Amino acid sequence: MPEPNMNFRKGAKVWVEDKHLAWVPAEITDCRGKQVQVQIGSGKTVLALPEKLFPRDADEEEEHGGVDDMTKLTYLNEPGVLYNLQRRYALNDIYTYTGSILIAVNPFTKLPHLYNVHMMEQYKGAPFGELSPHVFAVADVSYRAMMNEGRSQSILVSGESGAGKTETTKLIMQYLTFVGGRAAGDDRTVEQQVLESNPLLEAFGNARTVRNDNSSRFGKFVEIQFDANGRISGAAVRTYLLERSRVVQITDPERNYHCFYQLCASGKDAEKYKLGHPSHFHYLNQSKTYDLEGVSNAEEYMKTRRAMDIVGISHEEQEAIFRTLAAILHLGNVEFSPGREHDSSVVKDQKSTFHMQMAADLFRCDVNLLLATLYTRTIQTREGSIVKALDCNAAVASRDALAKTVYARLLVDKINISVGQDPNSHVQIGVLDIYGFECFKHNSFEQFCINFANEKLQQHFNEHVFKMEQDEYKKEEINWSYIEFIDNQDVLDLIEKVTYQTDSFLDKNRDYVVVEHCNLLASSKCPFVAGLFPSPPEESSRSSYKFSSVATRFKQQLQALMETLNSTEPHYIRCVKPNSSNRPQKFENLSILHQLRCGGVLEAVRISLAGYPTRRTYSEFVDRFGLLAPEFMDTSYDEKRLTEKILQKLNLQNFQLGRTKVFLRAGQIGVLDSRRAEVLDMAAKRIQHRLRTFIAHRKFISARVAAIALQAYCRGFLGVWIPNFLT
Template identity: 65%
Template structure:
């Protein structure tokens, strides 16, 4: 079957299913603004980098409602419709997995899916806010606090998200829950040019003047946490308008005016905290506030967080050591006080983000009687940068898990089905990545277990951690020890080799709040801020004191996989056509790389062969 002049809408119709054929077909369709293409029942979505409003209007929704899959042009609505119909007719939960690298359009695709599901399962707006309205408006709130401009994407989600939409027996939306994964805390204090910090900081700096006066804020260029990069504005985006839109969305998801005020007081306080600088004190290894400017920012932050300025200074500059004999107050040198300051800012921000997610969930409410749900997964794509730290390690671990899920579902299960049905077919090879997962998550002796072990020993450094990895995995075919570094290590992932810098792995893996910071904020006169820092539970044993981000993330990921495995999955693979984030440019090399990292031509070929086998049978 020859490809039509405008390409084919399903890759399995191509006469030659190889990389050049796949690329040619996607490029031809992209030129005609046909951004969606099927490969069997997998949807490939190529980011148009422009608004194609006609593709998503209510007329389009009506057309896809109940239409048999494949009858109309490929579309994100068709995938959502199939999931919804399957749920209604089979009484089984479904999930839609949206994957792709940063900038490929996952977040927008997720929004379209949620919009269509709200259209199918919505009810006439009666009094108050409907569940689906709240689900949709949770997007702009979470984007303001969890998304940022990166080198690859102007609106990059710096956290993973799984939205469970619950339905009653009539197929109407009756509840929802948002589960989030691994917010990138380090961004609060560290950004590199031309990236931005989280959107909410810039939105607040663009707020109406009376708000700025209330929070004693100025131009974003004056804040240390924002001015490490020269990028303050996003092309085509008005931060002032987005600020008002975020406040409106907060109203709809049930965040009260008082709570909104407290939220933005915390955001403003973090900006002021970043401008507190330290100088050497009179005593050895002690520090004091550097100048009047630092004193102003500390006092303002204390006022916004409603805590005592003196206690605030002590929490940043001193540590209390409790020994069996006495309690000693130890001073920190200016460098350690700066680390303490940044740790403080990251802790407050991540607690604030968790509060927002909990608030959204309690406002929307869950339906305890719901028998079925549709889960929509929008999670970070595979990442490989010049410098890769703990965040990239966790993100790529997630992608290994999802790749295995894809392999098992599309290949293993299909092939088991053929064997069961006694269909004559030839076995198709696919890359099984269980060995990479064992390397990362095995207990004992996987990378995460060894990292936790290193974090528990006071004398461990990233050097000793790296040496332990080299020693443990010297014969592992997926682990690479670089020739020119004593602390880097590489993992041969399914999507390619990634070199990790171990320097901050230990710090980023420790999930603890400095006791002085905890004490200061739980004593805040503002109940909202004190509520972010409830007293820690009484420790029952010594070992339970250590809590690691890696171990918690591994548990969350396993829970997510258990949920996905109990549902019927549907796949959407998003592709970024170029690195300049502009419409009408299709870079073959770039796209080919992504197809190899995600649904590769060999995967497509395997899917194609499975279909051919099925047809012949």
């Protein structure tokens, strides 16, 4: 995104690429030939192509705190955005606007003063942009828009794992329950349920990954519903693309979902379900990481139980939920060995038999029927039913499929519904927390689905940002009809190119729901378990398998999400992880630049550059560039007319005059600054010349006065000395 038509000259301040820091400040020392010679801060001189340089404003660098809105940067470009974030982050100013988009850089330290009740009071009803950038400001503007326009809103929170998406989502919900809460003394159950849904969803949907100890392994869209008075009346949670494979397969040093470890540390409850240390269970001991630093599984278990109480899950259902989790753990310990018949299998030993019996007891179903669903399949033909035996590998796959299906339904069907919905609500604010774009050394089917979702959301983001640009032009009443932004890229590489390993795509895309599993658990004597498996349609009983493509189902979910988002007014928060070691006050330029690209922040800059990226109020413009046309400054022209006169004098064409601002095409501010620098340089030389002349004249006068005084002294001395000498 270089500034076109930038007139580089000797002494100009620029940004130059650096393989370690992405960009570094430099100054042009020679601009002859096709390459430009620049000197960087270390004193080193390098050669660079002019099209690889970005202009920078040295005056802005003297403002060590940076600017709170990227659109205030004189040069809206990639290095300018990066270093502005760096300057603000050094002062713990973790929030920065890019127009109406909020960038949140994870501080990796507690900043309680930013999120107390006093701070929420400050932002309540404050015009957007009047106070410092904050997540509360975005939440407040969405709430006010909902109340004033009667239209549902959405807040889209994105970023890579560890960037702070989940915490940001919780802060948004905290603020919305503050402004949409009931008066003191009223029943505040609904707001409490909304807030307590967070630790509940984290327990069942979050896990430790290589990058993050509390990583969300599913996308969620929390819909907070409001009544006509702006009070919270209910909430609903929709989940997307749960990482089902984690239930049965993990690698060191990652963990399974938090709830399993909490249950194993629950004391009497763990004893009741015949549980013990996580190392005793196959679904947990594939990794040797059982605990998180600074986290007590037992205490977290009690927090989860308290959250269930507040959300409204009865004690009977709580028991059923944890009994189901225990059943999954026991199920994972069932092993198989080859049977007497060809390609058949049986339970391996007494230990496996014990765990099978425990799983059946906890599911409240017949153990023999459960066994039959694991190592046999019933195939329906025209002549009748055929029972097919499964070999050991197929039986293990069947076991794991049952565990994944039960867990997914537990999370989606029960945890979502329990929050409670208001069927009479007409407006809502949806908060989307979805994992960001992923590009690893090895990328598989999961990354493909995640990145496909991010591409769609990025496309939505681009369209909305361009719409905001047009709205600004309409508001300022400038001619924008000819401004075009054409998005003609394939969805495959809208953000960046990724190479996928397709070896396991087909297997991971197959999500067979075994009808025998569903029929068995639908007949469970536990109403809770039976409720997870409603009676299947009649046609599904014709086959032992009901095929459901993961990609197809995810695409349908994504389509529904996009339809919801398109019916709302969106607001965007881009979370950024400043370093890979999760340490405060550490800013890794290359990593952050990658996130800014993937998160669409630089795409927003690109869209802005397609129109009029530089905009200044008339007073700001005249204050800075009035010296380019001093002959007009003492006239009766108003600031708008003065701005026009200055631009006309310089023969600039690519600008628009709005109601309160002047809009400049990319590169025009560079021309103005270059001319301003020339005028200031000439003025400085004149001043220096006059000053040198003045100083030389003063020295001459002083010398002459001193000479006259010396002459007078000498004459006086000689007048006395000579007569005395002669006598």
